[in-house]
Amino acid sequence: MILFRENGLLLLSLFCVFYRGRTFEFKYQHHDNKQLIQILENVHDTCPNITRIYTLSETSVRGVPLWVIEFSTRPGHHEILKPEFKYIANMHGNEVVGRELLLRLAVYLCEAYLNGDKEIRSLISMTRIHLMPSMNPDGWQLATDTGGRDYLVGRPNNNSGGRDYLVGRPNNNSVxxxxxxxxxxxxMFSNELNHINYNHHLLKSVNSLSKPLQPETKAVIRLIMAIPFVLSANIHGGDLVANYPYDESRSGAAQDEYSTSPDDETFRHLALAYSTYHADMANPKRRGCGDSMSDKFPKQGGITNGAQWYNLQGGMQDFNYLSSNDFEITLELGCEKYPDASVLPIEWKRNKNALIHFMWQTHIGIKGIVYNIKTKIPLSNALIHVRNITGGINRDIKHDITSVHDGDYFRLLTPGQYKVTAIHKGFYPRSRTVIVTNEPYSPAVRVDFGLRPLTHQLQADGEEYLSYPDSRSHYWKIWENDRDQMAVE
Known part of the structure; x- marks a missing residue:
C-alpha cells in the first residue's frame, strides 16, 4: 500500500506579501474544504523547493482527502539526524481555530523563508515539519452547514442544554x-502493575479492538507508524490550556487524578513551552472558560495533566506517546469552539509565537546514530534507555525509544545529567553519560553509539537486554507492513 500520493490543484485569495513581483494573498475567513487545499497549493507554488503536499492513505468517510503540507529543505525525505514534527488540527469538526491557524502558519513559513527570516530559515533547515489543517473535514462541513458558531456556543449550563455544542464534533459516522x-x-498500566519491563511501542500488544477504527483514525495511525515523529501537538478548542499525558487515569476516576507518565517533567516543559509563549494562556489573572477545572488553569501556568482535568480513553495524544517515539500534547486554543471569522487575525497574533516556539522543542534533549562498530552499518530498532542522574537522582525514565531506519534516534529531555544506554539484539549494550543544556535555537546534543557484536556463545545472553517481546501482534504487523511498503521516500 502506498501511504502518500501527490496531488496538484489551484490558488486562492487580503493580507499581502510581495516577493519578486508576486502577490501572496491570505484572507482571514473560515475556509471550506476546497479552499483549504487551494491555500496549500498556493503555498507550494510559491515555495516549491521547501514544501510538498500529500494526502493520507484514507479519505474521510465522505471521501474528502486528508491533506498535509510538509516543510523541509529536502521535501519527501527523512534526513538522518533531522527530527520530524507535526501539528494536527480540526480533529473535532466544530473546533475550527486550529484549522485556520495551520493554514496561516503554512503561509507564514513560506513567506518568512522567502523573505530571509533567519529563525524560520534555521527552523526549516533543521526540522521536517508536517501541518495537517483538518483531520475531520466531514465534521467541519456539518458544523458549518448547520449554522456555524450560532449552533456551537452552547454549554451544558446554557439554554441549549449542551446539545448544539456537539454538532460537527464527531466524524460522519458519529464517532x-x-x-x-x-x-x-x-x-501500560497493566505492565506497571505486573512489573513487566515493556514500556513503549505498545501497539505490538494489541490483538483486538473494542471498536472499529474510523478511516480518519486509521490514516493517522499509519502516518504515525510511517514517519519517525519526535514531537507533535493536537489542536482543539473549547478551553485555553496545554494538556499533557496521561489523559487516562489509572484508577478510572473521572476527574482530579494526576496520571503521571515516565516523562512527566519533559511533558510539563513542553506544555509550558506553548502556554508561556501564548499571549495569555499562562496569565494567572485571566478568566477561565466557565467551569471549575478551567478556572484553575491560569494559576497552573496554563497547563494541565490530562486525567487530572478529566479521564479520556482512546485519545490520540497518549496513543502517539505509547505507540511510537513521538511526544504529543493537546492544545486547547480558546473557550469558543467556532468563533466568528473576525477573531481569526487576533487568534493568529495570540498564537503565532507559541506555534513557532513549540516547534523548536523538537531539538531539546539528545540525538545520535546507533551503528555496528565493526561494519559502520546503521542499526535500526536499537533501544535507547535513559537514567536521570542529575544531582544524584539516579532514576530510570521508564519509557524507551528506538532508533529508526537509518539508525538515528531522537530523545527529548529537559536540562540535566543522564546515563544513556543503547541496546540491540546481537550486540553488547553501551552506555554514555551526557549533560543536556538545551541551548535555544540549537540542535540536540549528539550522542552516537557504536555497538560491538556479541560473540556467538553470548548471543542468547544478549536477549535479556531487550525490554520488548519479539512477537508482533496482528495489528502491529499491519502497520509495520504499511511502513515498510511506503518507506518514506
Whole structure:
C-alpha cells in the first residue's frame, strides 16, 4: 500500500506579501474544504523547493482527502539526524481555530523563508515539519452547514442544554475521533502493575479492538507508524490550556487524578513551552472558560495533566506517546469552539509565537546514530534507555525509544545529567553519560553509539537486554507492513 500520493490543484485569495513581483494573498475567513487545499497549493507554488503536499492513505468517510503540507529543505525525505514534527488540527469538526491557524502558519513559513527570516530559515533547515489543517473535514462541513458558531456556543449550563455544542464534533459516522484510537494506556498500566519491563511501542500488544477504527483514525495511525515523529501537538478548542499525558487515569476516576507518565517533567516543559509563549494562556489573572477545572488553569501556568482535568480513553495524544517515539500534547486554543471569522487575525497574533516556539522543542534533549562498530552499518530498532542522574537522582525514565531506519534516534529531555544506554539484539549494550543544556535555537546534543557484536556463545545472553517481546501482534504487523511498503521516500 502506498501511504502518500501527490496531488496538484489551484490558488486562492487580503493580507499581502510581495516577493519578486508576486502577490501572496491570505484572507482571514473560515475556509471550506476546497479552499483549504487551494491555500496549500498556493503555498507550494510559491515555495516549491521547501514544501510538498500529500494526502493520507484514507479519505474521510465522505471521501474528502486528508491533506498535509510538509516543510523541509529536502521535501519527501527523512534526513538522518533531522527530527520530524507535526501539528494536527480540526480533529473535532466544530473546533475550527486550529484549522485556520495551520493554514496561516503554512503561509507564514513560506513567506518568512522567502523573505530571509533567519529563525524560520534555521527552523526549516533543521526540522521536517508536517501541518495537517483538518483531520475531520466531514465534521467541519456539518458544523458549518448547520449554522456555524450560532449552533456551537452552547454549554451544558446554557439554554441549549449542551446539545448544539456537539454538532460537527464527531466524524460522519458519529464517532468521536479522539476516543477512537487503540487504548494503549491500559496496557501500560497493566505492565506497571505486573512489573513487566515493556514500556513503549505498545501497539505490538494489541490483538483486538473494542471498536472499529474510523478511516480518519486509521490514516493517522499509519502516518504515525510511517514517519519517525519526535514531537507533535493536537489542536482543539473549547478551553485555553496545554494538556499533557496521561489523559487516562489509572484508577478510572473521572476527574482530579494526576496520571503521571515516565516523562512527566519533559511533558510539563513542553506544555509550558506553548502556554508561556501564548499571549495569555499562562496569565494567572485571566478568566477561565466557565467551569471549575478551567478556572484553575491560569494559576497552573496554563497547563494541565490530562486525567487530572478529566479521564479520556482512546485519545490520540497518549496513543502517539505509547505507540511510537513521538511526544504529543493537546492544545486547547480558546473557550469558543467556532468563533466568528473576525477573531481569526487576533487568534493568529495570540498564537503565532507559541506555534513557532513549540516547534523548536523538537531539538531539546539528545540525538545520535546507533551503528555496528565493526561494519559502520546503521542499526535500526536499537533501544535507547535513559537514567536521570542529575544531582544524584539516579532514576530510570521508564519509557524507551528506538532508533529508526537509518539508525538515528531522537530523545527529548529537559536540562540535566543522564546515563544513556543503547541496546540491540546481537550486540553488547553501551552506555554514555551526557549533560543536556538545551541551548535555544540549537540542535540536540549528539550522542552516537557504536555497538560491538556479541560473540556467538553470548548471543542468547544478549536477549535479556531487550525490554520488548519479539512477537508482533496482528495489528502491529499491519502497520509495520504499511511502513515498510511506503518507506518514506
Amino acid at each position: 468521536d475521533l479522539n476516543r477512537n484510537f487503540p487504548n494503549l494506556d491500559r496496557i
